[in-house]
Every structure is written in structure tokens, then in C-alpha cells.
Amino acid sequence: MLCSTTGALYYVRKKKFEEVFEDWEKEYSPQRFSYKKLYQVTRGFKDEELIGKGGFGDVYKGILPPSNLEIAVKRVTHNVDRRIKEFVAEIVCMGRLRHRNLVQLHGYCRRKGELLLLYDYMPNKSLDKFLFGNERSNIDWFQRFQIIKGIAYGLLYLHEEWEKVVIHRDIKPANVLLDANLNGKLGDFGLARLYDHGSNPETTVAAGIPPYMAPELLRNEKGNTSSDVFAFGISILEIACGRKRIQLHGLPEQEDLIDWVIDCWDRGAILDVSDPNLVGLYTGEQVELVLKLGLFCSHPDPAARPSMRQVMQYLDGDVKMPDIPPDSTVRAMFTASNEDSNAEDSSVGTISTGVGGR
Structure with a gap:
């Protein structure tokens, strides 16, 4: 028995x-x-x-x-x-x-x-551990700038250079892994979608985490390569500032990272938002470029965002980024977009995360 x-x-x-x-x-x-x-x-x-x-x-x-x-x-x-x-x-x-x-x-x-x-195997794990964890002081500006370029190169390959168009749909520091030399590599493709070049690469289901989700995803659940660019923009702002987009403690004007960067830019003090852990050891022109590029990529209007090829041209210094002052029109557009996003955040929460949400 x-x-x-x-x-x-x-x-x-x-x-x-x-x-x-x-x-x-x-x-x-x-x-x-x-x-x-x-x-x-x-x-x-x-x-x-x-x-x-x-x-x-x-x-x-x-x-x-x-x-x-x-x-x-x-x-x-x-x-x-x-x-x-x-x-x-x-x-x-x-x-x-x-x-x-x-x-x-x-x-x-x-x-x-x-x-x-x-x-x-990525011995240095994910980028967010360095930005927001106990290891944050171990990564200098030069390394951060190379990581930003690495993410951009990877996205350019996905959007334009591979045999198909790949929309990642979950760009964020937690999905950027670092090898032994702190080279940034994009991972976690559990939410990715593939399309033929020349077709209309729009997803019909919203995915990702609200702080990195483009406004159009929260409004009508349409996503394409431009929504990846938006998430990239938020991510590089976080890399330069050493903090997450939404920070509920501290001064009210610093609660949303986009608003804070625009406010400091408007006052002619955009470098004030740079990560204090860098202790001023950075190239001012590079930090300013990354901050303004982050705003450019996270523009509420998808048509106003650059492509990843344009992003690489700006980062490589081959093309000068348009010098658009943060006037009241630009501020109003970002503010309206942030209010919409915050309203959605309170009711939506995390829409979906990939298999490898780290």
C-alpha cells in the first residue's frame, strides 16, 4: 500500500x-x-x-x-x-x-x-540600485553619461536598425543592467512588441509603470516608438538628478521632477537639480544637455519628441539640440500633462510589469 x-x-x-x-x-x-x-x-x-x-x-x-x-x-x-x-x-x-x-x-x-x-550575468545588477540605493555614490558623471548613451544606442537599434521595429514598452532604470565595467544594457523584454518597418507600430494595450508612461498611453492606450522615447526621457532625468520622478517628501515644487527641472531652467539655474552625490564633479555642458534632452524626450506631445537617431546625434555632439526657452506655453503643456498623469496614477497604479520586473 x-x-x-x-x-x-x-x-x-x-x-x-x-x-x-x-x-x-x-x-x-x-x-x-x-x-x-x-x-x-x-x-x-x-x-x-x-x-x-x-x-x-x-x-x-x-x-x-x-x-x-x-x-x-x-x-x-x-x-x-x-x-x-x-x-x-x-x-x-x-x-x-x-x-x-x-x-x-x-x-x-x-x-x-x-x-x-x-x-x-551582470555583476553590477540594475542601474536603479546605484541611483536610489546604498551604492549610489559609486557611479560618477562620466559613467552615467556613458550609460545614457548606451541605452540610447540600444533603443536606436530596436527602433530603426534591426530587421523589425521593436517597442520595448518598459524603459526605466530598473531594467538597465550594468556589466563589470558599468556599461549599460537594456533588459526585460517581457512587454516588447515587434512590427515590420513601414507598418503602423501601435500597441493597443497600455503597459509599464505610470511615472514612465507617456500621456497618450494613459489617455487612449496607444503606444509606439515615441512612447519609448518618453520613458527614456524620464529615465535620463532620473540619472542626472539621482532621484525618482515622483518624490512626495521635500519641497512641494520638487515633487514632480519634470516641474522642478523646468522651474530651475526658467530661473537660469538648471544645474541645481543635478544629483548632489556628484559633488559638482561633472561637465556642466553635458549635464545641461542631458536635462534639456530629458525634457525634450518627455514632451507631452508625441509629435514634438525626437527620434532615437536624433537623440544619438545630440548626445554625440553631431547636431546641436534646439534651444527652446521654457516659456509659459511650454510650462503650461508640461503642467497639464503632469496633472493628467497624476490623476491617472492615483486610480491606475501599476498597469503591468514584465516577467523580469526587478
């Missing part, structure tokens, strides 16, 4: 966690790893190899033979049924992308009850 019960339990457990295969995977089968293989490279998913935790599950470090490549294995164990679409999107999107400023996806594994993704 005991033997029969044990056998039944073994069968149930095996059935629950057996690996799952579907027709769409035929094209991506070379990237599929067995669960046994991932169990080995992470040393049995031991606590000693645990490098991160999130709402999706855990991330483990592993060594992939025969090259001894260091990898990060994201083990999705929470809400697996709801996340399967994001999981598939990440495999389909990242599996063929190749760029020095994108985190490389090396493969995946599926079991009932678990989803696993293999990425480059």
Missing part, C-alpha cells in the same frame, strides 16, 4: 513539473535547455547562487559549459499562467537580437509550474 501511494505521489509530482513543448517552439528549439542542465549549472539552485529576488521569482548565477560563460537564470514561479504571454514575447524578441547594449538571452526552459530564462 505504501509503495503504491509513493508511486502515485511520484507520478503526480512528475506530471506537475514535466517539461512542456508547444508548436511555436520549433523555431527556437536550439535555445531550449533541459531543466536538468539548468539544475546542474546553478548547482541545484542553491541559496549560495541566489543573486536576486522579485515578484516573478528568483534569479540564480550559473556557469554554462563548455565556455564557462557566466549566466543569470531567471526562475519564474509566481503567476506562471498569467506570465506565459510575456515569457513567449521575451523569447521571440530577445532570441535573435544582438547588440552590445542589450542583455543577451541565451536560452530558456519550460516546466509545468515554472518558466526559466538564461541571460548574460
Whole structure:
């Protein structure tokens, strides 16, 4: 009787966690790893190899033979049924992308009850840890500027240079990972969408976190490459200022980062918003460029935002950015947009986050 019960339990457990295969995977089968293989490279998913935790599950470090490549294995164990679409999107999107400023996806594994993704191991984790965490003093302006350019290069590749148009839809410092040399690489493509060049790349479902979501997403749930540019603009403002967009403590005029930057720009003191942890060790022209570019990219009117190719031209110094003074018209447009966003924030909360929300 005991033997029969044990056998039944073994069968149930095996059935629950057996690996799952579907027709769409035929094209991506070379990237599929067995669960046994991932169990080995992470040393049995031991606590000693645990490098991160999130709402999706855990991330483990592993060594992939025969090259001894260091990898990060994201083990999705929470809400697996709801996340399967994001999981598939990440495999389909990242599996063929190749760029020095994108985190490389090396493969995946599926079991009932678990989803696993293999990425480059990024020893310095995510950018938000440096900007808003205990490690924030360890990253200087030169490194921040190179990270900004790295994100921009990666987005330009996604929007214009790959075989299809890729809308990331979740640009934020938490999804920018840093390698051993603090090079910025864009990751987490669980919300990404692909389109043919020349087609109308508009998504129909809003995704992301409100502070980084363009006003048009909150109003009518339409998104395209321009909405990625908006999120990029908010992100580089945060990088330059060392704080999140919405900050509920402190002076009222500093509550929303966009309003504060515009106010200081209007007073001729735009550098006052720079991160105090930089202790003045920066190139004023570069910081000013990043701050004004951040406002330009996060303009409430999608048609007024630059493309990522224009952004790179400004950052590389090939083209001078238009010198538009923050007059009352510009201020009124930003203020109205911020009021709309804040109203939506209070009722919407987090619309959706990717599989790898870190």
C-alpha cells in the first residue's frame, strides 16, 4: 500500500513539473535547455547562487559549459499562467537580437509550474540600485553619461536598425543592467512588441509603470516608438538628478521632477537639480544637455519628441539640440500633462510589469 501511494505521489509530482513543448517552439528549439542542465549549472539552485529576488521569482548565477560563460537564470514561479504571454514575447524578441547594449538571452526552459530564462550575468545588477540605493555614490558623471548613451544606442537599434521595429514598452532604470565595467544594457523584454518597418507600430494595450508612461498611453492606450522615447526621457532625468520622478517628501515644487527641472531652467539655474552625490564633479555642458534632452524626450506631445537617431546625434555632439526657452506655453503643456498623469496614477497604479520586473 505504501509503495503504491509513493508511486502515485511520484507520478503526480512528475506530471506537475514535466517539461512542456508547444508548436511555436520549433523555431527556437536550439535555445531550449533541459531543466536538468539548468539544475546542474546553478548547482541545484542553491541559496549560495541566489543573486536576486522579485515578484516573478528568483534569479540564480550559473556557469554554462563548455565556455564557462557566466549566466543569470531567471526562475519564474509566481503567476506562471498569467506570465506565459510575456515569457513567449521575451523569447521571440530577445532570441535573435544582438547588440552590445542589450542583455543577451541565451536560452530558456519550460516546466509545468515554472518558466526559466538564461541571460548574460551582470555583476553590477540594475542601474536603479546605484541611483536610489546604498551604492549610489559609486557611479560618477562620466559613467552615467556613458550609460545614457548606451541605452540610447540600444533603443536606436530596436527602433530603426534591426530587421523589425521593436517597442520595448518598459524603459526605466530598473531594467538597465550594468556589466563589470558599468556599461549599460537594456533588459526585460517581457512587454516588447515587434512590427515590420513601414507598418503602423501601435500597441493597443497600455503597459509599464505610470511615472514612465507617456500621456497618450494613459489617455487612449496607444503606444509606439515615441512612447519609448518618453520613458527614456524620464529615465535620463532620473540619472542626472539621482532621484525618482515622483518624490512626495521635500519641497512641494520638487515633487514632480519634470516641474522642478523646468522651474530651475526658467530661473537660469538648471544645474541645481543635478544629483548632489556628484559633488559638482561633472561637465556642466553635458549635464545641461542631458536635462534639456530629458525634457525634450518627455514632451507631452508625441509629435514634438525626437527620434532615437536624433537623440544619438545630440548626445554625440553631431547636431546641436534646439534651444527652446521654457516659456509659459511650454510650462503650461508640461503642467497639464503632469496633472493628467497624476490623476491617472492615483486610480491606475501599476498597469503591468514584465516577467523580469526587478
